[in-house]
Amino acid sequence: MKAAPLHERIRREIEAQILSGAWPPGARVPGEIELMAQYGCARMTVNKALSSLAHAGLVERRRRAGTFVARPRSQSMVLEIADLAREVTARGQAYGWRLLSRHEVLSTLPEMPGPVLELEGVHLADGTPLAFEHRLISTAQVPEVLAADLAATAPGTWLLSHVPWTEAENRISASAASPALARALNIAVGDPCLTVTRRTWRSGAPVTLVHQHFIAQRHELVARFGASGG
Amino acid sequence: MKAAPLHERIRREIEAQILSGAWPPGARVPGEIELMAQYGCARMTVNKALSSLAHAGLVERRRRAGTFVARPRSQSMVLEIADLAREVTARGQAYGWRLLSRHEVLSTLPEMPGPVLELEGVHLADGTPLAFEHRLISTAQVPEVLAADLAATAPGTWLLSHVPWTEAENRISASAASPALARALNIAVGDPCLTVTRRTWRSGAPVTLVHQHFIAQRHELVARFGASGG
DNA sequence: AACGCGAATATGTATAGACAATTAGACTGG
DNA sequence: CCAGTCTAATTGTCTATACATATTCGCGTT
Structure with missing residues (x-):
């Protein structure tokens, strides 16, 4: 068990919620401020986690609105x-x-x-x-x-x-x-x-x-x- | 022509060098300190650009050694x-x-x-x-x-x-x-x-x-x- | 020449703060 | 009821700094 970086841990925990179906498509993902308080870390750290998920297409981020679980339109393999x-x-x-x-x-x-x-x-x-x-x-x-x-x-x-x-x-x-x-x-x-x-x-x-x-x-x-x- | 973020511009310019063949596989990519001076920005900014390229598999980064153009072992489509x-x-x-x-x-x-x-x-x-x-x-x-x-x-x-x-x-x-x-x-x-x-x-x-x-x-x-x- | 070890170096991670850009939602006037 | 405007929430970008971590290089010893 190697110590994973914090932003990686945050990323994986959110990813798990999405892949398990606990957070269905369209559901709101906790915002950066919220996660920042939850994990007791800086905003850049949660930003890195969420940006990574957005880049992978798992979530969609919109300014002012927040971060939401994306709906898979076409599975790109x-x-x-x-x-x-x-x-x-x-x-x-x-x-x-x-x-x-x-x-x-x-x-x-x-x-x-x-x-x-x-x-x-x-x-x-x-x-x-x-x-x-x-x-x-x-x-x-x-x-x-x-x-x-x-x-x-x-x-x-x-x-x-x-x-x-x-x-x-x-x-x-x-x-x-x-x-x-x-x-x-x-x-x-x-x-x-x-x-x-x-x-x-x-x-x-x-x-x-x-x-x-x-x-x-x-x-x-x-x-x-x-x-x-x- | 929309104003691209700086880290995106840096990323693209390095990517262009690699894809054009000007920097062949194995070639050393300028380090973060070097790019930081070249673009007159903070290290985090060039880090974002280089990390992105590393994540995409275009470059390989090794601590102490530096950043190098990766050799495409298997093209992942x-x-x-x-x-x-x-x-x-x-x-x-x-x-x-x-x-x-x-x-x-x-x-x-x-x-x-x-x-x-x-x-x-x-x-x-x-x-x-x-x-x-x-x-x-x-x-x-x-x-x-x-x-x-x-x-x-x-x-x-x-x-x-x-x-x-x-x-x-x-x-x-x-x-x-x-x-x-x-x-x-x-x-x-x-x-x-x-x-x-x-x-x-x-x-x-x-x-x-x-x-x-x-x-x-x-x-x-x-x-x-x-x-x-x- | 071989080996071990320390130091220098480049990247990896994280913080705290600042401002910009976008836009949903409230508010206002017609 | 509608259209336009304002506000505030949220993400996007960037800075400057600090320390952690891995790894190469050179040095000294054997």
Whole structure:
């Protein structure tokens, strides 16, 4: 039992009231002056606790009116999109990457126009295929990628360590394996695949566009929402 | 152009340096004393800016060592899991719900033991099937659900307004349509489906366990990672 | 060279006070 | 009854200071 800071303790006690349902949405949360007296501390301290809850979306604060329990309109989950190499090794499996093709082409896609490096390859876990990847990388944005050894290092891993802190959007859907995909992943044509399409920007400019097709039985994505969160 | 608070301005300027790549991962961020002199403000103000960035995961702060740009190990995306009724109407389509079965049973599932209400139904968009739903609701946790008219209101919508602020976990995968599923959704057996399994707790006690099978062509999930303003 | 230890340093937490900004609610005049 | 105004409650921001805490660095000893 480590001594938690006071503002953290206050935060957690209020959070517990909300999550347990004792304070329903719309209910008034004690104000800063009130909590200040209750805990015998300075206003900045309770402010830190309440601001944190407001930032997390659990409460809504309005000047003059007070602090109220927010109503959850859309549950926004946190989806951890880890680097595949890291994720596979974290599961105790041996990660592998097989580069199938590599071309420098001029893309005419509206999402990613200009000169790109086009890659195709397969991610392996313990030697068996896990996912097929088709990727475009803007060589205007990342010229260094042309010199990278992308047969040894998966492009996602390489990019993560060379072009950090990008903005991204993931679209998740399902699809049936095409003949080409089935051959690459060694599955039957028509087998269901989990498809993740990720677009990545750096200061507004497209960096990479990737389609990953996972063998459905071997992969799933997990998104969590919650305070304590196991 | 509204006057942003000073701590917000400081935060944004540092964030811009990081996102543009000017300060790469591992680079040292000016310390609180330094920024305090630079902006001519109190330490608490720059502390608020840096703490905020640390909370967002953009920087890592270590006592005695200083503040450093973090390396993005796993991009954590925000996945908005909205209520289906809301999502469909937001797309300009007419939302519908058809309840197929409703049973009160005693569940022996380890994830959700005890008395439950078991429901099956289909979500419709503009009259055509969008997703099949199989749901268990703990009647110990939510006894009021037994009196709800779940033919008129989809259980997800009902729960959202009656049992707010729960913790949840979503597992996203792909599967091939079983004969029963194909019949309910009016698709072919073996067609790919996007499957979302959501477990929901309230103060640690299971509230609901739901499997949603989306017709792959008609639905996709979108997860975004933006700096802050996104 | 290896180890232990103290000190310097940067962050973490907290206080007490001040003023600004917002706005719900009361009050006022028509 | 309505519209406009004023007031006061509440949060938002910021200052200046103090002490706590963790951790790196260098020094001295072995």
